[in-house]
Amino acid sequence: MDTHALALALPLVGWAAHSGLLTQRLATARRDPLTGLHTRAGWTARAQRTIRRHRDALVLLIDLDDFKSLNDTHGHAAGDAALAVAASRLTDWCGRHGVAGRLGGDEFVAVATRRHGEPGMGELIRDLNRPFTHHGKALPLAASVGVCHLADLPHRALSDALTVADAAMYAAKGHPGRRGPRPTSH
Secondary structure (H helix, E strand, O other), X not given: OOHHHHHHHHHHHHHHHHHHHHHHHHHHHOEOOOOOOEOHHHHHHHHHHHHHHOOOOEEEEEEEOOHHHHHHHHOHHHHHHXXXXXXXXXXXXXXHHEEEEEEEOXXXXXXXXXXXXXXXXXXXXXXXXXXXXXXXXXXXXXXXXXXEEHHHOOOOOHHHHHHHHHHHHHHHHOOOOOOOOOOOOO
16 A cells, blocks of 8 residues: 555544444443433434324323432342333333433433333333342332323423423322322423
8 A cells, every 4th residue: 555545544544433433432422321211312303203203292201219228228239230120121112112211319211102002001000119129139120201292282392291291200109109100280
């Protein structure tokens, strides 16, 4: 190979390798390392695409109940396991027609388009409130779920949907024994 051509090609190879590394790091930064879910930035981009395409999409905000107590009583490894189990159950529920994310701490988010015959909100709420096994011991898992049906909003804006889902989640949290979505009115 000509030394002049080689001198020109080497920086291009370096830039290509650097670009590949940056792309990989960006993808990693958009995934939560514990749960494998999208982080806020990655989820937001996908959620906005979904709500533009699907007027009937659901936006969910989920908070694990008594998470601090679980951590304090059973240790942080049990808390990490609870987060991973909740993420897995939410991802399974979303299936091919949705995307889940972890906002941070014990807070999760999802956007989904549901098809007839697929598991509904009742199944998700049951799954998120079903105990899990950690080191051979059954531990409690509980979650409050807030839901916003985009069709109920005057404008399809993700920020508005999250505000409605957040209010519904806190309403569910404020009523012991009542988990899951509260009806919303607009």
